[in-house]
Amino acid sequence: MRKPLVMGNWKLNGTKESVTALVNALKAPADKAAAKVDVAVCAPAVFIGMVEDLASGSKLQWGSEDCDVHTKGAFTGENSPTMLREFGCTYAIVGHSERREYHKESNECVAAKYKAAQENVLIPVLCVGESEAEFDAGRTMDIVRAELKAVIDLCGIESFKNAVIAYEPIWAIGTGKTATPEIAEKVHADIRAYLASFDADVAAGVRILYGGSCNAKTAPDLFKQPDIDGGLVGGASLKAPDFTAIIEAAE
Numbered sequence: 001m002r003k004p005l006v007m008g009n010w011k012l013n014g015t016k017e018s019v020t021a022l023v024n025a026l027k028a029p030a031d032k033a034a035a036k037v038d039v040a041v042c043a044p045a046v047f048i049g050m051v052e053d054l055a056s057g058s059k060l061q062w063g064s065e066d067c068d069v070h071t072k073g074a075f076t077g078e079n080s081p082t083m084l085r086e087f088g089c090t091y092a093i094v095g096h097s098e099r100r101e102y103h104k105e106s107n108e109c110v111a112a113k114y115k116a117a118q119e120n121v122l123i124p125v126l127c128v129g130e131s132e133a134e135f136d137a138g139r140t141m142d143i144v145r146a147e148l149k150a151v152i153d154l155c156g157i158e159s160f161k162n163a164v165i166a167y168e169p170i171w172a173i174g175t176g177k178t179a180t181p182e183i184a185e186k187v188h189a190d191i192r193a194y195l196a197s198f199d200a201d202v203a204a205g206v207r208i209l210y211g212g213s214c215n216a217k218t219a220p221d222l223f224k225q226p227d228i229d230g231g232l233v234g235g236a237s238l239k240a241p242d243f244t245a246i247i248e249a250a251e
């Protein structure tokens with residue numbers, strides 16, 4: 001039995017004022033949902049300490065939007081998994097398509113971040129997904145399999161016992177074009193089948209979130225699908241009423 005997870009990804013958004021209001025507004029919905037759904041927000045690193053102060057004592061969990069592969073040293077601008085852990089992060093998103101695109105992160109780089117996160121007691125949220133051209137060419141699973149295989153090669157299939165996967169078709173992120181529940185479910189089931197070719201128990205246990213213009217309207221039908229275990233939510237996670245409705249859809 002997989003417990004759903006609804007996770008916000010704030011990306012490069014927020015002010016001290018908006019973060020305070022948002023976290024305060026999400027504590028009660030997270031507490032209410034806690035028996036059935038895990039709720040988390042992933043914040044820009046500069047706000048993580050604030051989120052820790054605001055959310056401590058509630059069931060709202062938090063994480064980072066990325067993490068470096070190093071724990072310390074001359075790596076200007078990076079945030080290490082040990083630092084993130086010290087500020088109470090439970091999760092670290094790795095391999096978001098925006099980092100793969102704008103920071104040229106390869107599958108191997110993402111796998112190294114996944115490994116560093118796990119070694120430092122963070123739960124990596126591994127983002128995978130195809131571009132629109134790849135979707136149109138029917139290449140979705142070629143892309144997704146390669147993204148998963150890089151992690152399996154470096155960390156082993158067992159590592160997915162302590163990780164989350166987010167299937168995020170790039171053509172659906174921030175575009176308002178949500179994948180239909182049928183399209184999303186097919187890919188989620190294919191991901192699980194691919195992992196099952198290595199280890200059936202691990203495949204059955206890993207949470208696979210859907211991300212890509214998931215909102216209060218689309219979440220209920222997405223979350224009814226048997227292989228969709230919640231959502232990674234960008235834009236709609238910035239407004240407490242919208243994110244609360246998505247949490248409720250997972251309950």
Ligand code: PEP
Pocket residue numbers: 009011168172173174175176211212213214232233234235236
């Ligand atoms: C995301 O950033 O992971 C995402 C899914 O964004 P959005 O919900 O805005 O499409």
